[in-house]
Amino acid sequence: MSISTTSIEQLSINAIRTLSMDAVQQANSGHPGTPMALAPVVYTLWNKHLKYDPANPHWHSRDRFVLSCGHASMLLYSTLHVAGVKKADGASEPSITIDNIRNFRQLHSPCAGHPEVHEAAGIETTTGPLGQGVATSVGMAIAGQWQAARFDKPGYDLFGYNVYALCSDGDLMEGISTEAASTAGHLKLSNLCWIYDDNNITIEGDTELAFTEDMPGKFRALGWHVIEVADANDLDALDAAFTEFKKTDDKPTLIVVKSIIAWGAPTKANTHGAHGAPLGEEEIAGTKKAYGWTYGKFEVPAEVYEDFNANLGARGAEAKAKWDADFAKYSKENAEAAATWSSIMSGELPEGWDADIPSFPADAKGVATRASGGKVLNAIAAKLPGMLGGSADLEPSTKTGLTFEGAGDFEPGTYGGRNFHFGIREHAMAAIGNGMALCGLRPYVSTFFVFSDYLRPALRLSAIMKAPVLYIFTHDSIGVGEDGPTHQPVEHLAAIRAIPNVAVFRPGDSNEVGACYKTAVELADRPSVMVLTRQNLPTLDREKYACPGKSAKGAYVIADCEGTPEVLLMGTGSELSLVIEAYEKLTAEGVKARAISVPCLELFYEQDAAYQKEVMPCEVKARVAVEAGIQQAWDRLLGFQGEFVGMNSFGASAPAEELFPYFGITADHVVAAAKKSIGG
Amino acid sequence: MSISTTSIEQLSINAIRTLSMDAVQQANSGHPGTPMALAPVVYTLWNKHLKYDPANPHWHSRDRFVLSCGHASMLLYSTLHVAGVKKADGASEPSITIDNIRNFRQLHSPCAGHPEVHEAAGIETTTGPLGQGVATSVGMAIAGQWQAARFDKPGYDLFGYNVYALCSDGDLMEGISTEAASTAGHLKLSNLCWIYDDNNITIEGDTELAFTEDMPGKFRALGWHVIEVADANDLDALDAAFTEFKKTDDKPTLIVVKSIIAWGAPTKANTHGAHGAPLGEEEIAGTKKAYGWTYGKFEVPAEVYEDFNANLGARGAEAKAKWDADFAKYSKENAEAAATWSSIMSGELPEGWDADIPSFPADAKGVATRASGGKVLNAIAAKLPGMLGGSADLEPSTKTGLTFEGAGDFEPGTYGGRNFHFGIREHAMAAIGNGMALCGLRPYVSTFFVFSDYLRPALRLSAIMKAPVLYIFTHDSIGVGEDGPTHQPVEHLAAIRAIPNVAVFRPGDSNEVGACYKTAVELADRPSVMVLTRQNLPTLDREKYACPGKSAKGAYVIADCEGTPEVLLMGTGSELSLVIEAYEKLTAEGVKARAISVPCLELFYEQDAAYQKEVMPCEVKARVAVEAGIQQAWDRLLGFQGEFVGMNSFGASAPAEELFPYFGITADHVVAAAKKSIGG
Numbered sequence A, B: 001m002s003i004s005t006t007s008i009e010q011l012s013i014n015a016i017r018t019l020s021m022d023a024v025q026q027a028n029s030g031h032p033g034t035p036m037a038l039a040p041v042v043y044t045l046w047n048k049h050l051k052y053d054p055a056n057p058h059w060h061s062r063d064r065f066v067l068s069c070g071h072a073s074m075l076l077y078s079t080l081h082v083a084g085v086k087k088a089d090g091a092s093e094p095s096i097t098i099d100n101i102r103n104f105r106q107l108h109s110p111c112a113g114h115p116e117v118h119e120a121a122g123i124e125t126t127t128g129p130l131g132q133g134v135a136t137s138v139g140m141a142i143a144g145q146w147q148a149a150r151f152d153k154p155g156y157d158l159f160g161y162n163v164y165a166l167c168s169d170g171d172l173m174e175g176i177s178t179e180a181a182s183t184a185g186h187l188k189l190s191n192l193c194w195i196y197d198d199n200n201i202t203i204e205g206d207t208e209l210a211f212t213e214d215m216p217g218k219f220r221a222l223g224w225h226v227i228e229v230a231d232a233n234d235l236d237a238l239d240a241a242f243t244e245f246k247k248t249d250d251k252p253t254l255i256v257v258k259s260i261i262a263w264g265a266p267t268k269a270n271t272h273g274a275h276g277a278p279l280g281e282e283e284i285a286g287t288k289k290a291y292g293w294t295y296g297k298f299e300v301p302a303e304v305y306e307d308f309n310a311n312l313g314a315r316g317a318e319a320k321a322k323w324d325a326d327f328a329k330y331s332k333e334n335a336e337a338a339a340t341w342s343s344i345m346s347g348e349l350p351e352g353w354d355a356d357i358p359s360f361p362a363d364a365k366g367v368a369t370r371a372s373g374g375k376v377l378n379a380i381a382a383k384l385p386g387m388l389g390g391s392a393d394l395e396p397s398t399k400t401g402l403t404f405e406g407a408g409d410f411e412p413g414t415y416g417g418r419n420f421h422f423g424i425r426e427h428a429m430a431a432i433g434n435g436m437a438l439c440g441l442r443p444y445v446s447t448f449f450v451f452s453d454y455l456r457p458a459l460r461l462s463a464i465m466k467a468p469v470l471y472i473f474t475h476d477s478i479g480v481g482e483d484g485p486t487h488q489p490v491e492h493l494a495a496i497r498a499i500p501n502v503a504v505f506r507p508g509d510s511n512e513v514g515a516c517y518k519t520a521v522e523l524a525d526r527p528s529v530m531v532l533t534r535q536n537l538p539t540l541d542r543e544k545y546a547c548p549g550k551s552a553k554g555a556y557v558i559a560d561c562e563g564t565p566e567v568l569l570m571g572t573g574s575e576l577s578l579v580i581e582a583y584e585k586l587t588a589e590g591v592k593a594r595a596i597s598v599p600c601l602e603l604f605y606e607q608d609a610a611y612q613k614e615v616m617p618c619e620v621k622a623r624v625a626v627e628a629g630i631q632q633a634w635d636r637l638l639g640f641q642g643e644f645v646g647m648n649s650f651g652a653s654a655p656a657e658e659l660f661p662y663f664g665i666t667a668d669h670v671v672a673a674a675k676k677s678i679g680g
Helices: A008-027 A033-049 A070-082 A098-102 A132-151 A169-173 A175-187 A215-221 A235-247 A281-291 A302-333 A335-346 A369-381 A426-438 A449-465 A478-483 A492-497 A510-522 A548-553 A573-588 A601-606 A609-615 A632-638 A656-662 A667-679 B008-027 B033-049 B070-082 B098-102 B132-151 B169-173 B175-187 B215-221 B235-247 B281-291 B302-333 B335-346 B369-381 B426-438 B449-465 B478-483 B492-497 B510-522 B548-553 B573-588 B601-606 B609-615 B632-638 B656-662 B667-679
Strands: A064-067 A163-167 A192-198 A225-229 A253-258 A363-368 A387-391 A419-421 A442-448 A470-474 A503-505 A528-531 A536-539 A556-559 A567-571 A593-597 A623-627 A643-646 B064-067 B163-167 B192-198 B225-229 B253-258 B363-368 B387-391 B419-421 B442-448 B470-474 B503-505 B528-531 B536-539 B556-559 B567-571 B593-597 B623-627 B643-646
Touching: A008 A033, A008 A070, A008 A098, A008 A281, A008 A302, A033 A064, A033 A070, A033 A163, A033 A192, A033 A235, A033 A302, A064 A070, A064 A132, A070 A098, A070 A302, A132 A163, A132 A169, A132 A175, A132 A192, A132 A335, A132 A426, A132 A449, A169 A175, A169 A192, A175 A215, A175 A426, A175 B175, A215 A225, A215 A253, A215 B215, A225 A235, A235 A253, A302 A335, A363 A369, A369 A387, A369 A470, A369 A510, A387 A419, A387 A426, A426 A442, A426 A449, A442 A449, A449 A470, A449 A492, A449 A528, A449 B449, A478 A656, A492 A503, A492 A632, A492 B492, A503 A510, A503 A601, A510 A528, A510 A536, A510 A548, A536 A573, A548 A556, A548 A601, A556 A573, A567 A573, A567 A667, A573 A593, A573 A623, A573 A643, A573 A667, A601 A609, A623 A632, A623 A667, A632 A643, A632 B632, A643 A667, B008 B033, B008 B070, B008 B098, B008 B281, B008 B302, B033 B064, B033 B070, B033 B163, B033 B192, B033 B235, B033 B302, B064 B070, B064 B132, B070 B098, B070 B302, B132 B163, B132 B169, B132 B175, B132 B192, B132 B335, B132 B426, B132 B449, B169 B175, B169 B192, B175 B215, B175 B426, B215 B225, B215 B253, B225 B235, B235 B253, B302 B335, B363 B369, B369 B387, B369 B470, B369 B510, B387 B419, B387 B426, B387 B470, B426 B442, B426 B449, B442 B449, B449 B470, B449 B492, B449 B528, B478 B656, B492 B503, B492 B632, B503 B510, B503 B601, B510 B528, B510 B536, B510 B548, B536 B573, B548 B556, B548 B601, B556 B573, B567 B573, B567 B667, B573 B593, B573 B623, B573 B643, B573 B667, B601 B609, B623 B632, B623 B667, B632 B643, B643 B667
Parallel strands: A064 A163, A163 A192, A192 A253, A225 A253, A387 A442, A442 A470, A470 A528, A503 A528, A567 A593, A567 A623, A623 A643, B064 B163, B163 B192, B192 B253, B225 B253, B387 B442, B442 B470, B470 B528, B503 B528, B567 B593, B567 B623, B623 B643
Antiparallel strands: A363 A536, A556 A593, B363 B536, B556 B593
16 A cells, blocks of 8 residues: 555545654654554544534434544544534534644643533543543443433434444453443444554564563453454555444444554654654654655645545534434424433433422431431432443442332443443443543442442543542441451541542432432532442431431531530531431530531532531631541641541441441540540 | 372361351452462462572562462461461561451451552452452562562572463453463563463353453463463372473463362352352361361361471571572672662662752743653663663653663563563553562653553552552643644543652643653652653743752642732643633733642642741632643642643643644633633
8 A cells, every 4th residue: 555645535634643753843842653544444433434523513313433542632623623523512613723733732822732512522432541441332322222222213224323442452451441442342333443553663662572461362251243444544444344333233343453653654653752742843744755645834824625525524513413403303203202202312300300309207216327318319300311320349338229110221232221230340340431421421330338448430521521420439437347348448538538620429328328329310510429438427416417408518416505606516427317316415414515417518518608617617627527537637626726527547347337446436435536626 | 099198298287278268258358269279289389399588578689479369368367377478577476367367358357358568468469359469560570580680690690580370261361361471471571370270160151151261272362371271189180380480590480270169168169159258158168078187167277387498488588598698798798789789779879869850941833742751761760770761652752761871672582671561451550560679679660651551550559558659641631732632641640649758740841741750759658640742841940939859748839929918829730731821911900919839739738737828818708820720739729719720621732732732731721710710
C-alpha cells in the first residue's frame, strides 16, 4: 500500500494525522503516534459506518464512539473537527474549532490532554485512565440493548445503537478490561465492537517485555467474535471488518488491527519515542513529505470537510430524519411508552417519584439499613423507569434486588430486565454504571463497602464526569463482625469523602435511609454513595427526636438542650444511636448536650454559613464525633478541643456486638469523651 | 466413587471436612461448603506433594500453599491442625489447636474469619478480598525463581520452591487475577500452580448467571498449561495432576477441578445455601452419616495425625535435613553468596547500607524528586541485595530502573534480574510486591500517583500484613500539567493517609528524598509510600535551612523566627518551597513565622507529645498548611483558626506552571493565608 495517495480517503486520513501532529507539536506535549497510526481506522468507522448525525451530536440513538486510549485524544479532536460535529444539537458552531486544536492542552481549551466528556459535544466519555473506556463502553452497549428491549415495538428499530471502543495494549492489560470483556461476552452484547490497536509498543519499549498473550484466543474464550486486520492502512479490510461486526448478532466483536505507531514518520515510526512526546519539527516535515502533504500547519483542505459532509453528514442527517419520523409515528401508536422513554432521557424526575418511600415505625430492635435500604430502593425504582442496577454477586447480602412486578433480570439475549448480575467484578461494574449513566439511565451498583477499593478508579471517573451513578455499599464497619479485618471498612468513609464531587451518605436509621435516598436521587450531577449497615440499628422515635427531612442539608440537630449547649455530639450510621444514648445520659446528669445527625458531610459543608452555625455554633468548642471509621474527615468539625470516638486501626474477627466495646465505640465512651472535651 | 470408605485417605479427608463443618456450626458463621468440597485436593497436595516440614513452618525454601478463596479458611485451619504444623520452627506447640478451631471467628482466636498471615504459622498470606491470593502467589513464585537464579550453583537446588494457590470462581472473575495470570504466563513461571475450584456456585446462585468463560481456553491464551480433573474426589487424578505440574518446566499450570460444594451434605450439597452459612445440626448429622463418620464433634482420630506424620511429616523432615546439609556444604563453597542470601532472609539491613545515599547541592532550578528519587533508590538498592522491583510500564517516567552493574532484568526464563516490567497491571504489581515481601525480599513497585487507585486493595493488604512493600508514586499533583484531571492526583494523599499502618512520605526537595528513603527502608513492619513530583523543585540551601535528617520524625522546623512564632507554616513536597518563600516574605515584613517541613504526617503523629509541641506549640493557633491536594488530612493540625492553601476540586489540563497560580497555590496566597490566620 502506497504511503501517499491522491484519493480523497487518504487526503481525509492525512488531515486527521497532520492536525494531530501539529497540535502535539504546538502544545509541546501529547501523544502523536497513535493518531497517526489509527487515523484510517477512525476514518473508515466514522465516515462509512457510524450512525451519527454531526448536526445532532446528542441524538439519543446515535452510535457511540469511545476513545479508550484517551492519551490519543488528538485523534478524537481532529476527527470531530473534520467530521463537522456541532457544539450542540442544531447548533451552527463547531464542537471543536481549529483554534481549539491550536490550544490543545492549554487552560480552558476543550481539547484537554485526555478527552473530558463535558468539554465538547462528540466526546462520549472521559478517558485516560487505562481500561476505563472499554469498560464504560459495555455500559453504553447495555443501555442500548436495554432501551431497545424495553421500548422497541414490532416494526420499529428506534432505540438501539452500536458502541465502538478503540483501545490500546494498555487498556487490555488492565484487569478491568477483562472483567468488562467477560461481562460483555457473557451477555452476548452484539452491539459492542472493540477495536484493538495491536502496535507492539508501550512506554517501556516493546510489548514483548511484559505482554505476550494470545489476544484473539483470550477473547474467543470470553465469548467474543474476533476479526483480524493485518494492516491499519488497508481500508477495504477495515470496511469489511466493520461490516462483519454489524452482521454478527450473537456476541460482541473484537477487531484486532495491526498498526505501526507514528506511521509515516521517517525515523520515529514503530518506536516508543513516538508514543508520548512531540515528533519535532524536522520529523514532522519528513512525515508530511512522506504523506505527500502540501498544506500549511493546522490547515485542512476543503475537500476533507466535503468528504465527511457527503458521507457521514448525509448518512447521519438521513438517519436522524428517518428516526424523527419513525419516533413521531411510534409516539402516536405507543403514547405511554414514548412518554416513559422521553421522561427517562429528559433526566427529570417524574412527579410523585418519591411518594412511596416507606416510613418505618420506631423500633428499639430495629432493622439493618441495608434491609430498609432495599425497601426504599424498590419504592423509588418502581416509579423511576430508568433506574436499574445490581450487585457484584452479593445481592442477597446488599439487598439491592428489584422485586416489583416487571423488574426482571437483564440476561443474555433478554435485555429488558432491570436487575443485573455483574459477577464478582466490582471495577467493571462501576465503569458499566458510568456508561449507563452517560446514556441517560439512572444506574445503581452495589457491593460490600470494603470492596469499594476495587472500583475506586471508576468512582473517581463518575465524580469527574458528574455522572449520577448511585453506589450502594453495605457492611460498612466492624459491624461486619466475624469476617474480620479484610472485610471491615475502616478508612473507606474518609477515602471516599476525599474525592471531589461525591456525596457520601451514611444514614443513622431506616427513616434517614429514606431521606438520604431521596436526596441522592435528586443529585443529578454527581455520584452518590449510600453506606449501609450489615447489622440491625434501632429505628429512632421521630416523635421524640427530630424528623430526618433535613438530611438533605447534610447535618441537623436531632435532639437538643435548652439554651446554648455545653457540648455537641455528632455521629452517623450505626453510631447515631450511641450519640442519642450518650445525649440522654448527659442530659440526665444535667449536662447541656446537643445531638447532631450528620448523614452527609459534603452536603453540610455546602450549606450557607448561617445554617452551619445554627447546627454547630462556633462558640461551642466542646465536641465529640462518633463514627466506626477513622477520624480524618471529622477534624474539620472538631478543632483542637474536640474528641473522636471511632477506629484508629484495622478491625478484628469476632461477633460484631463484641467488637464495638472492644474498640471502645460505646455510649459510655461518648459520654466520657464529651466530659473530657467540655473540660478542655 | 463411594462416598465413605475405610481408607486412611478418606478418614483424613473426612477429618478435615468434619472439623470445618463443626467449627462453622459452633461459630454460627462461616463457609462450610468449600472445605467439604476441596478437602481431597488439599489432602492430596499436602500429604503427597508439598515440600513442607510441619516442624519448621518458616523454612525459607518450603513450598507455599495459598488459600486464595480465603472465606474457606476452615479448610486451611483444619489442614494445619491435622498436618501437625508447629507454632514456630522447632516448637513443640501446634500452630492451630482444637481449642483454636472451637473458637473459630472469635476474638483473639488465630482462626479468624479469613486467614491472617500473622495469626498462625502455616498461613502464608492474608486472603479474603478475592483475587488477592492468586496475585500474591505470583509474587511468591517470582521470589522463588529469583532466589534460585541468583543463589543456586551448579549441583545445588536449594533456593527454589513451588507455589500452589487454591482459588474460586470469585478469584478468577476479579480483574487482578487476569493481570496476575497474564504476568505469570508471560514470565513462564513453571513453579506456580493454581487450582481452580470449578463448582458452578456463587452467592447469587449458579455461576451461569454471570460467568460463562471458557476458563481452560483463556488460560491457554495466557500461556498456561491447563490440566482438568473431572471429580474433586478422584484422588488418583489429583495425584496425577500435581505430578504433571511438577514435570511442567516451561509455563505455569492451572488445574481445573470440578467439585461439588458441600459434598456429602444430604440436602445442601451443590447449592449456594452451603456457601456462606452453617449447615445446621441436622444437615451435619446427615453429612457425617454419609461420610460414615462416627467420631464426636471436633474429634480427630489418632490415625489421621499418624497419616500426616508418616507422609507429609516424614517427607518434610527428610527434605529439611537434606536442605540443611546441602546448605552447610554450599556455605563452605560459596561463603559470600550464602552470607548474602542469609542477610536478605534475616530482614536486617547490612551495615553501611545507606552510606551512598547522595546529597544534592543547593540549586534554585532544582530537580524533580522523581529524578533524585531514582538516584537515591539506586544508591540504596546497590547495597541491599534483596531490593528489587519495577514499574507498571512507566519506568522512563517514574525513574525507578536499577542501573548499576549486575542489576539486570527479570525476564522469562532468566530470573536473576532485579528490574521488573510489570506491564500496565498496577493491581497485580502491588499484590506481586506483597508476595515477594512475604518471601523475605524488599520489593518496590511504581506507577503514577493517580493510578494508586488501581492497586488500592493490594496496598491495604500490605498494611494489614505489615509487609514492607515500598510504593513509589510519581507525578503527584496538578504538577502533572497537560495530562489533565484524570491524571492529576488531588485526593490521593488523604486517601492513602487514611489507611492504618501506612507511612506516606512526600519529600520537599532532593535531600529530603534521601532522608525519607532512608526512613522508609528502615520501616520493616509496614508499607511505605514515596510520593514524588514530575516537575523540578528547588534544592533548598541546607546551610540556611535545617538539614532534613529529622524527616524521620515526620515533621521538623526548617526555618524559624526568634521567640514564639505568630504563625506556623507547614507544607510538603512541591509546596515546601512555597512555604519557605512565604516564610521569607513574612519575616521581611516583620511577621514572626516558623516554617515546618512535614514529609510524613503519620510518623509525626507517632512522636511523643513533647516533640509534637516543640515543633507545633499548642499556643500558636495561627497556622497555614500548604499542599497541592485536598485539605482533609491537615485539619487535625489546623484547628478552627488555621488556613489551608491547596486543592478543593479536580485539576485541569494546562502546563503545570499555569496551574499552580490558577488554583491559587502560590507563596503570595500562603502569605495572605498566614495573615488571615493571625487575624483569627
